[in-house]
Structure formats: C-alpha cells, structure tokens
Amino acid sequence: MNCFRSLCLGLIGLAVASGVQAGEFRLTVDPVVIDTGEFTRNGIGYNGASPGPVLRFKEGEDVTIHVTNNLSESTSIHWHGLILPYQQDGVPGISYPGIEPGETFTYRFPIVQSGTYWFHSHSRFQEPDGAYGAIVIEPKKRDPFRFDREYIVQLTDAHPHAGSRIMRNLKMMPDYYNRQQRTMGDFLNDVEKMGFDAAWADRMDWGQMRMMPNDIEDLQGFTPLINGKSTKQNWTGLFKPGERVRLRFINSSAMTYFDIRVPGLKMTVVQADGNNVQPVTVDEFRIAVAETYDVIVRPTDDKPYAIFAESVGRSAAVRATLSPKDGLVADAPEMRKPPLLTMADMGMAHGDHAGMDHSAPTGMAHKMPDGSTMSGAAHDPHAGMNHGSPPAAMAHKMPDGSTMAGAAHADHAAMGHGGSGQPGDAFYAAGSGLMPSAANGGKFLSYTDLRAMRPLYPDREATREIELRLTGNMERYIWSINGVKFSKAEPIKLKYGERVRFKFVNETMMTHPMHLHGMWSILDNGKGKWDPVKHVISVSPGTTVYMETEVDAPGQWAFHCHLSYHADSGMFRKVVVEGGPGDKRAALKHRHGG
Amino acid sequence: MKLKPLAVAALWGTLAITQPLRAEELIWGIQAEQLEYRVGDQTDVLAWDLDAQIGTDELKFVYRTEGEFETSGDVLEVFENQFRLQKPISTFFDAVAGIRIDTPEGPDRVHGVVGVHGLAPLWFEIDADFYVSDHPSFRFEAEYEALITNRLILTPSIEFNLPFTDDREIDIGAWGPKLEIGARLSYDVIDRLFAPYIGVHYERVFGETRDIVRAEGKDDDAVFFVVGTKVIF
Numbered sequence: 001m002n003c004f005r006s007l008c009l010g011l012i013g014l015a016v017a018s019g020v021q022a023g024e025f026r027l028t029v030d031p032v033v034i035d036t037g038e039f040t041r042n043g044i045g046y047n048g049a050s051p052g053p054v055l056r057f058k059e060g061e062d063v064t065i066h067v068t069n070n071l072s073e074s075t076s077i078h079w080h081g082l083i084l085p086y087q088q089d090g091v092p093g094i095s096y097p098g099i100e101p102g103e104t105f106t107y108r109f110p111i112v113q114s115g116t117y118w119f120h121s122h123s124r125f126q127e128p129d130g131a132y133g134a135i136v137i138e139p140k141k142r143d144p145f146r147f148d149r150e151y152i153v154q155l156t157d158a159h160p161h162a163g164s165r166i167m168r169n170l171k172m173m174p175d176y177y178n179r180q181q182r183t184m185g186d187f188l189n190d191v192e193k194m195g196f197d198a199a200w201a202d203r204m205d206w207g208q209m210r211m212m213p214n215d216i217e218d219l220q221g222f223t224p225l226i227n228g229k230s231t232k233q234n235w236t237g238l239f240k241p242g243e244r245v246r247l248r249f250i251n252s253s254a255m256t257y258f259d260i261r262v263p264g265l266k267m268t269v270v271q272a273d274g275n276n277v278q279p280v281t282v283d284e285f286r287i288a289v290a291e292t293y294d295v296i297v298r299p300t301d302d303k304p305y306a307i308f309a310e311s312v313g314r315s316a317a318v319r320a321t322l323s324p325k326d327g328l329v330a331d332a333p334e335m336r337k338p339p340l341l342t343m344a345d346m347g348m349a350h351g352d353h354a355g356m357d358h359s360a361p362t363g364m365a366h367k368m369p370d371g372s373t374m375s376g377a378a379h380d381p382h383a384g385m386n387h388g389s390p391p392a393a394m395a396h397k398m399p400d401g402s403t404m405a406g407a408a409h410a411d412h413a414a415m416g417h418g419g420s421g422q423p424g425d426a427f428y429a430a431g432s433g434l435m436p437s438a439a440n441g442g443k444f445l446s447y448t449d450l451r452a453m454r455p456l457y458p459d460r461e462a463t464r465e466i467e468l469r470l471t472g473n474m475e476r477y478i479w480s481i482n483g484v485k486f487s488k489a490e491p492i493k494l495k496y497g498e499r500v501r502f503k504f505v506n507e508t509m510m511t512h513p514m515h516l517h518g519m520w521s522i523l524d525n526g527k528g529k530w531d532p533v534k535h536v537i538s539v540s541p542g543t544t545v546y547m548e549t550e551v552d553a554p555g556q557w558a559f560h561c562h563l564s565y566h567a568d569s570g571m572f573r574k575v576v577v578e579g580g581p582g583d584k585r586a587a588l589k590h591r592h593g594g
Numbered sequence: 595m596k597l598k599p600l601a602v603a604a605l606w607g608t609l610a611i612t613q614p615l616r617a618e619e620l621i622w623g624i625q626a627e628q629l630e631y632r633v634g635d636q637t638d639v640l641a642w643d644l645d646a647q648i649g650t651d652e653l654k655f656v657y658r659t660e661g662e663f664e665t666s667g668d669v670l671e672v673f674e675n676q677f678r679l680q681k682p683i684s685t686f687f688d689a690v691a692g693i694r695i696d697t698p699e700g701p702d703r704v705h706g707v708v709g710v711h712g713l714a715p716l717w718f719e720i721d722a723d724f725y726v727s728d729h730p731s732f733r734f735e736a737e738y739e740a741l742i743t744n745r746l747i748l749t750p751s752i753e754f755n756l757p758f759t760d761d762r763e764i765d766i767g768a769w770g771p772k773l774e775i776g777a778r779l780s781y782d783v784i785d786r787l788f789a790p791y792i793g794v795h796y797e798r799v800f801g802e803t804r805d806i807v808r809a810e811g812k813d814d815d816a817v818f819f820v821v822g823t824k825v826i827f
Contacts, residue, residue: 164619168621168622171623172621172625176826181741181744183744184741184742208716210686210716569651
C-alpha cells in the first residue's frame, strides 16, 4: 500500500480536481432524508444521498473503497454480482462482522469482470431504507455493440414505512399492505360473469387454502422511483435524435418486480446481470428484484419518450423521460389491470380443478406465432399451439409428487411448449396468471431468449444436483428453503472445483429472485453452452428452474431470495466452499483463463 | 394482584430459554379488535378487546385484555387479563396456554387457559379456549372480515361463553351460556393503524344464567349501538 500511496501523492497535482485517485473510492454511509414527491421520510444513503453515487470501475484494475459508517447502527456494503474474495463480499456474519458506527472499513479487490452491477447494504433493512447505488465496470475490450451515450436507470420501491416496521406488520398481518384484495363487489361482478355457482366455487377454493389470487405483491403502498425520482419528479435523460442510447436498468427494489417499456421504441437487450447476451429486440421486459438488464434504444424523433415501469402487481408505476431537450415531460401510459394468480400458480393446475377455468380472463394475453396477441377469453383451447420440445423448465412437480403431462392440462393454449412460436413462457406455470405480455402486443422478453454472448465456462456435465425447494408459510410470513428457515439451517457445503446443478422447486405462490453470492449462476434455459450467466435467477410460482454453478470461489457466501422481507424471515442460506487454493487471486485468474 | 408480575416473569423466562440459537429479532405489536363506546337502552359501556404480543415465529407471548366499564354506574363490569403463550401446531393454528386473571368490581377469578388460536378455512379467525379453575368454562370466538372495498370493511363476530359450574357470586349458572354477536363497519384511515367503526353489539344469556339474572330483575339480553376504532400498531 505504501507504494500506492506514494504514487498517489505523486499524482496528486494531476488528479486533484476529482479528489479521487483512479481505483480509490470513498463512501460514507449517512442518515438522509428521502423525498419522493409523494412523501418524505428519514432513510439511509451514501455520500449524503439516496441512491448513492455511481461507482465506475475498470476491468483489470484493483479497487480500494473506504467505507465510513456515520450511522448509529452497524452497516455493511455488498457489491452485488461482483466476483471477489469472500472477505470483501460485505455480508455481516458471513464475510466479516460488518462496519460499526464511526468505523471505516477498507475494501480491496481486483475487478475481474465488466458490465452493470450495483451495491447495497446487507444489514437488516438498510437497503429498503435507501442504502443502494450503481456500479458500472468499463470492459477491457470494446463492447460488442455500439452506443452513443448511456444512462443508469435504477429502480426502487421507496416506502413511507421503515423496513423494520414493514417486517413487523407483515408478521402480525401478512395482508397488511395488500390493498388489491377481492371485495364483495368483485364477487358480484364474477357472479354476473360466470354465474353464482362458479363464482362461489372459486371463492371456496381460495378460501379453503386461505390464500388470495391477488397476493402478488406482499408490499404495496410504495412509490416507485427511477434514479431516486418519482413520476412527479420526472428523471430525464437527454439524447440527440438518431443516437443509440444504452440504458442500464437495475432493479434495486426491496420487493417489487417491474414490467418495463419505452412506448414507441424497440429495446435491444445486450446484457443481463452484467454479462453480454446475444442481442434480442423486444418491446417490453420484466426485471426481477436485483437483476440488471442493459438495453439499447434509438429514439429518432425530436420528441420526449417515456421510460415506463409498472410493478408486476400493478399497484404502482413510474415514468421517467428520455428527451431531446430539458424540461419536456413524456406522457405516461395508463397502468394496466392487476393480474390474478391462478391455481397453476398454486402448483395445482390439474385439469379438473375448479379454480383453473376462471383464470383465463385476466392477464393472459398470449403471443401467438404470428406476433398477434390473443386474449384469454378468446381461447380455443388448442389455438396457436406449438408442441416443440419442452425446455427444461417445463417439468412441474405437483404437490402429490407426480409430474404434469401436457395431456392433463385444461388449457393448452397457455402452455408454451417451446418451439419456434413460443405461445407462452416456459418460465411460468402453464396457465399462470403472471404470464407477461407486451402492452403493444409485441415481443416480451423471456428467460428463454437469453443466450450468452461468449460462454464464461466450458460446457460440462454437472457433478451433482442439489434440490432447493422454495417454501414458506404465507399466513405466518415465514419463508424458508426445504421447509427450514435460515436461523435453523445447516450451511450448504460445496467442494471447490465441482459444478453443481441447483434445482429450484417453487412450492410457494410468490416469485422468488434467488441470488448466489461469489459465483455465477448459469441459468439452464436449454441453450447448452450458450446458457446465460446471471447472478439472480427468478423462480415463478409453480415452476421448477435449474441453474448450474462452477464452484470456483473458496470461502463462505450468502445464498438467498433477494426480496428483503423474504430473506430476513428465513429464505436464506450460508454456502461454504470447501477446499481450493488459499490464494483467491489465483482462483480468479484461473476462472477467467477458462 | 401480586400474581400478575409473577406470571409475567415466569412467561418471560420461558420465552428467553426457547429463543433460537441464531436469534431473529423479536416481533412485537398491538392489535385492538374493539375499542368502543356502547350506547344501550339501559346503560352505556366503554369496552375493549386488545392483544399486545411479542415473540418469535416459534413462540409468542400475548397479553390479552378485555373489559367493560359501565359509565352510568361507574362500574368495571368485566376486566380480564390473559397472559398467553402461543406456539404453532399447524400451518394456520397455534396452541395456547396461559393464565387468565379477572379483576373486575366484585370477586376476582383466576383460571388456567388452554386453547387454540388461528385461521380456519374461508378466512375465519378463531379462538377456542378452555378456562380451567374451580369455575371452569369454555369460550369460542369467531370473526370474519368482509371487504366492501379494500378499506371499508364489515366485520361480523360471535363470542360464545359456556360455564360448566355455577358461580353465583358473579351471576353465572352452570351450562347457562352467554352469546355475543356483533357487526362492525370500519374504514381504514391511516394504513391499518386506525380504523374507526360503527356497529351493533347484541348479547344474551341463556339457561340457568338467564334465570339468575332475571331473578335479580335485570334483562337477559341487551342491544347496543357502538362507535369505536380498531388499532394495529
């Protein structure tokens, strides 16, 4: 370090304007006031603001980050998606003890990747309370796509309640924040639509389970923000007509998935979770909590364009503006109707179940092979079907242990049997109410569209499979893995050098964005060596999803659902990697050589 | 009542011992189902029914108090204090054990409590408790929230008390039950923190209890118009 310091001193005259030496950063963790335009509250930020500053690293450099805790409680910073020695990963109780009030902790690690990432506190509810920021890592080699300018588009779900209060309320009353519950008026509407018997049977089905079809967002009442600005505050990015604009979307929400579109423009997805993907052009995409997507848009007209993000449960939306000049405001589209979960999302989509048939009218517009959409109500049961080879994610485990054969389905149109047409999305349960569709009837990005630009690892057979059932008790607001919550669980033990195939079986009615620290998550979407390399794998209700991990990072790591209140209430594991070289840098070099 | 602090201390002791190894933060909260003024034919009553809880997923301590204060006569008719431990026994139900100490105007009563608390199919919130003492009894409570809108909520409720023995001192006859039926229309004003309501409350005694009450020249039933607020914090 002494060497580095002298170098710094030597260069001080050159770099004094910025106050920061290349590769050296200072962050303070501060109490801040968060003003969303809808409400004002006390929160936590970095360098006096929430979101914190954008950290710009360069691939290949060694970074030093001094973090000073100005709070009256312990804190931590986790560098989300970064490959680094485990002691630098920033998870209290796993990587290190955390950073006490008044203390400065210095992180030092090499930057071995490029792309869009983010950082956030991993202590209690500091992240939902505002402690997050963006990371952009410039690649060593040129990106394999062109853009003229770039913006970070960092989403969050700012809530007027502090995280600890939210957790308490959810434990006391799991539907505390759900203001989309079905009312007596809805019942009367359903009676009119489907007759009393069917409407009554439907209410009985859900009532027997003590679950709600509108239980999509545990946490409503938030104000979504883009780069810290609400719709009212209208974050604006400037462009010159004809320019290619790279938008680096980061979902830093505590609990909220968003459906994102730029009405009037196609988006070319070039990166997912920091790793380049083979470009795919879409009209809309869904971003799970903690994921990142980089897209390129090319606004040609001399007018403002909206960046519009609706929460998946449609309880709130935010609009930002891409504008040819300052002061313009793009029109925000109307928010679409909230979807309803179906029995398929309960993992109960056996053909004859009473709840099943009622699912079609809501949120179920399927993209047909010819690019048109088809509303659920108009379904001929077999229209637009395309029985190609089912991708990996299609095998659904039923509660009784059987698997579901296509022939047993009540509603084949929703199935998405792979193949060229992709009528549905294999990463949702067949007949799921959560199945997305583009607002303009166009292309909605699916996990099945993601192909790695360049495989990070040679494609090889996994050495073993680990099944992780995603479990929970909704009514008690306890979330767990294999029925065991974190406080009672043994760590997951992995061996250095193995390639583990994780099998996620979602037995709950919620969608869980699973995040493994320290090592890449290779999503099995049936693309073989081109399977995309991610750090968050979203697992929809009633589905089974596989990911593989090259165990190439010694030490101990966190592995959890990235919904803050699910992670805190138990859907969390410690992963211990046994063996491997003591020298972490050697391990890192080894990986990137492969 | 010297018993009260003792009981609290004992329950706290149990709670501390059963803490999980990797301690999760204690969850606490206060929930008042009823906090109301009852306007009746004969008399007005200030009534409450609230739970204060603290604990973990595995074990909760609940202080439950119910009371009825007759404003016309300045009489504390009902004052129950229950110190309850709740432990999950199924997905939706907890087993309950604890003590109940009644200290209204007049004679005090102390009971052991054994029961279940939870959410029955079709969203009925249920309490079923046996009160064990020289004057044992059984109580069943059920409540349902019907959503007129997501904030305007109609809550019908029923409470049924069945004494197994005479307790003449407090006007109870063996197997002579008391039934309370209510319907409250509330509106969530600030989140679910305050939900003011109006409603009706009807109560009636049967069997031997009715005979005792009547012999004293009192009514065996009463209907009240109620104004109050639910509180969750």
